[in-house]
Amino acid sequence: MNSRRLESFSDGVFAVAMTVLVFDLLPIGKDAATAHGLTYVLLSAWPQYAAYAISFLTIGIMWLNHHTMAAHLRQVDRGLLLLNLLLLIGVVALPFPTALVAGHLNQGTPGAAKVATVTYGLVMIVISIAFGSMWLYLTSHQATLARGGRLELPRHARLRFTGGLWGYVIGTAAAFWSAAAGLVIYALLAVYYVFENLPTPSAEEEEGAADGR
């Protein structure tokens, strides 16, 4: 299969998964007829906004990483498609732990906040494993799958596609001890990836890739 269709399909899934995050915000304000008034309700929902922004950035960065990887592909085979589906299962599920964290961070018991934060980390670990597996698969099948028959990603790209796994393992472990510690690590990972700079192919090269050449 041509890599272009994999990209456009995955783009659609990433775009919708991002948009689904707003459903974590929509119920806020429905119960505003409290003694405190709407301002209090909106301000005390700050964990929802933080969770929305972090998950949005995280999916945005995964989209970017996905594109960087796909830009080096000539075609995709069944194995890569399967790993890509596994990745998307995780990406699409992300609004679920996001809602869990947002809903239990400053409500309910401290134990519930930890459980929610650990769940978030577990989903990110599944996503990271899928991403790392795609990278390993691609490396070992570069003769048939990579553009030009050879993967020309710089060495530190390996870190980009596999390093997140260790970050999320540490974050999840920290969340067993403190929900706040886990969340800070997840947020730092998102911010790190925003600024981490991996060269992508130039417009000319990429255009060739988009044409399937």
Added chain:
Amino acid sequence: MNSRRLESFSDGVFAVAMTVLVFDLLPIGKDAATAHGLTYVLLSAWPQYAAYAISFLTIGIMWLNHHTMAAHLRQVDRGLLLLNLLLLIGVVALPFPTALVAGHLNQGTPGAAKVATVTYGLVMIVISIAFGSMWLYLTSHQATLARGGRLELPRHARLRFTGGLWGYVIGTAAAFWSAAAGLVIYALLAVYYVFENLPTPSAEEEEGAADGR
């Protein structure tokens, strides 16, 4: 109509239908203020996760099959568009029986679990009939619709596009007797299709198809 636009529109519908599955997960954890705590609530929701993963894989495989079929098309006519709409009606509806199965598998009466599983099978049968009809239609109109005027799919592709029907009929029949038996058959069908390997046109051939030549 050019087959490219049919593909991109169908891709969009497949992508959104996949993403809608997460709405079956979102309410989990809302009622976590039970005596058992959030961990118990999350663990006892395993049928939701299983149903999510199976339906996600199933839609993913249908997307793949759809692409394999579309890659051999030169253009589409009104009849094919109608059958494609019928297919999409089923695909988009799938989150509904998925939610039914997830919600009644280990809650409520055993009878409800069977009814939910039978409903899931019936929707899959509608989808399989639409897929099989597209295949039959395409076979009988290959002179005008197929790229090169002749369908060049190998003989066992017929099994791919029609064989699922019998699998889902058997699964649905088994679900009348036992919900678990029906679900195991649906899961096996999803896994079988993941590994079943149908050659798709090479990147060069497909590129020509994408260009409508």
Added chain:
Amino acid sequence: MNSRRLESFSDGVFAVAMTVLVFDLLPIGKDAATAHGLTYVLLSAWPQYAAYAISFLTIGIMWLNHHTMAAHLRQVDRGLLLLNLLLLIGVVALPFPTALVAGHLNQGTPGAAKVATVTYGLVMIVISIAFGSMWLYLTSHQATLARGGRLELPRHARLRFTGGLWGYVIGTAAAFWSAAAGLVIYALLAVYYVFENLPTPSAEEEEGAADGR
């Protein structure tokens, strides 16, 4: 603006609007713990399934009509974009009257069923006016907007893009008298358009259009 981007954006909106229809189905079965059991709940929800199928087909046909119109465009201007936005406002809103009709057809008072059916008709009238206006606008600006500087749609295309309006006016009027009569007319309009056959440009011509030539 190039007509290609208008098409792909509108395609996305059509695809998501179709998929949103499933949210009218998702709550069915949630209250299955009645004396009647899940089978009864599922069977008595038939208005939901009928409304889902009719609205799905209706949006599918609008997508098809939209494509037929767009295939004759060379470029789009601000006026056409505005009319297209008006059309999409109606298309995206359609799941709302669909839910109204499905929820009040065999529940509540007969008056509520009529009100819901009239609302459905009013939204379809807005959509039909937007479609008809796009057609009139396109006819009067064919020198700058049409491919080849001249709209080459056959005469009965006018009926296709404007005729639905009268059908929905009649259906809405009938719904004031009887909800069932209105719904039958809406369903007949959907089925009629499914089989009504308007020639679209051949693959070669269309390819040129897609390239913006």
Added chain:
Amino acid sequence: MNSRRLESFSDGVFAVAMTVLVFDLLPIGKDAATAHGLTYVLLSAWPQYAAYAISFLTIGIMWLNHHTMAAHLRQVDRGLLLLNLLLLIGVVALPFPTALVAGHLNQGTPGAAKVATVTYGLVMIVISIAFGSMWLYLTSHQATLARGGRLELPRHARLRFTGGLWGYVIGTAAAFWSAAAGLVIYALLAVYYVFENLPTPSAEEEEGAADGR
């Protein structure tokens, strides 16, 4: 990164964000079993329809502005991608303040209506800042990012991409005093942008841009 993929991804997000607005309408009519009947319920929900239409138009115009900007791009870099993500965070969040305004305009206390309208304005200010920042970034990086190495947008385009900010600051300030005043200003801004006419590149030029040349 090629600007084409940024566009198609952003298009997907814009399209889904528009469609999510219908979820503000779906619950209307659910509680129709009041003494007043469904007609009263539907008519008294007019703030929902107004909010739906204004937000739909607003997102539609942002999509159009986004396209105008993107049509002048040759490629995108990390900074522009980050600003684009910030823009999309705001666009995707817009159904949230829309629901707030619709739900508190003629229900609850006047104070709640003001708070909701101020919240709407704050989200629009975030979006306007993101848009203005993209414009500034693009202006200062035109040698590498603009098609032809030079941004050829007319001078008043600056107003288009930055002027909205001041409009929304004024509207938000007015909303502290009166919710209705704020909403009228937001509606006027939407209508103004609908008719404000910025020349976009001709079809031929744009086609070149779409091809990444």
